[in-house]
Structure formats: structure tokens, C-alpha cells
Amino acid sequence: MKEAVYIGPVPSAGPDLQDLLVQVARGDQDAFAQVHDAICGPVLGLVRTVLRDPAQSEEVTQEVLVEVWRTAPRFQPSRGSAMNWVLTLAHHRAVDRVRSAEASAAREHRAALLDRTPAFDEVTEQVETRLEREQVRRCLRTLSELQRESVTLAYYRGLTYREVAELLSVPLGTVKTRLRDGLIRMRDCLGVSA
Incomplete structure (x- = not known):
């Protein structure tokens, strides 16, 4: 080799x-x-x-x-x-x-x-909204009949103070007082600070 x-x-x-x-x-x-x-x-x-x-x-x-x-x-x-x-x-x-x-x-x-991923937790949002609504309803029930009528017409139906006064056949000043007192009671009931 x-x-x-x-x-x-x-x-x-x-x-x-x-x-x-x-x-x-x-x-x-x-x-x-x-x-x-x-x-x-x-x-x-x-x-x-x-x-x-x-x-x-x-x-x-x-x-x-x-x-x-x-x-x-x-x-x-x-x-x-x-x-x-x-x-x-x-x-x-x-x-x-x-x-x-x-x-x-x-x-x-x-x-x-x-x-x-949803932008927010829809279930949590729905539950919170429902709880808030229920709390508002509960607080509305603590108002006097005149306060509840004034708040409902002004804030849930969107009427002006003058329209509320005309609808309830009471002076404008009375509606303003009912609304002020009703809103103060609602604020206290909901635990919202002023």
C-alpha cells in the first residue's frame, strides 16, 4: 500500500x-x-x-x-x-x-x-349597574311623596323645574325646595359626599 x-x-x-x-x-x-x-x-x-x-x-x-x-x-x-x-x-x-x-x-x-379580551368586564359592569339602580330605588322610597314626584319628573323624565311646577300645579319655589331637600336626602342615603 x-x-x-x-x-x-x-x-x-x-x-x-x-x-x-x-x-x-x-x-x-x-x-x-x-x-x-x-x-x-x-x-x-x-x-x-x-x-x-x-x-x-x-x-x-x-x-x-x-x-x-x-x-x-x-x-x-x-x-x-x-x-x-x-x-x-x-x-x-x-x-x-x-x-x-x-x-x-x-x-x-x-x-x-x-x-x-373585552374592554371591560361586562358581567361585573352589569352587576354593579343593577346594584346601583336598586340602591337608588331604595333611596327614592325614603323620600316624601312630593319629593319623589319632583325628583322623578326632573331627573328621570328630563323636565325643567318650571315644567315640573306646571305639571304638579305648585309654585316654582316649592318645586325647587322639594328638589333640593330630596336630593340632599338621596345624597345622604347613597353615601355620596358633597
């Missing part, structure tokens, strides 16, 4: 990815076609491991390829290999898509909760 002997790097048939990116930075579309062919598979593979959704993976891969075309002038060979730079762009873009999807899902969840 013969031992394999390492004789050094195998010469490539064309420019390496780093040189191609430099040409892409100058707007060379043919160089970009070669970069595309070299990076498309690895970028799609990386993006699919992050996203797991084939359709979104293809979409993000397309976005990464466009970003490589637009940002090729930013590539700095001193900071790492061209493939690492491209895969870093791809990873960042895929993670951004995951975060965006999670944020969107969280917003939709919050919106759904708001749609289902």
Missing part, C-alpha cells in the same frame, strides 16, 4: 473566491456569476439549518446573494476568508428572519388576545 504524499495546494482552474469578490466589488457581473455558483449551495445549506423552511430558506438565500453583490466592496480579506464572510452574512440574515418571524408571531398573539 502506498502512502499519499502531500505536494502542496492544488492549483485552481480560475481565480479564487477572494479575487472574484474584489472583481464583484468593481461591478463585474461575470465574476458575480462565478461567485454565485461557488456560494449558492453552502449559503442555502447554512440558511436551511437555521430556518428549516425550504421556501423561506430559498428566499433568504436570494437576499444574501443580493447583499453579496451590493456589499462586496466591504469585504476585507485581512479579517477572514471570502467564504466565511459570505456565510456570516447568510447566518446573520437567517437569524434576522427567525427573530422577525418570532416578533411577528408575538405581535399577532398579542393582537388576538386584545381582540378576545
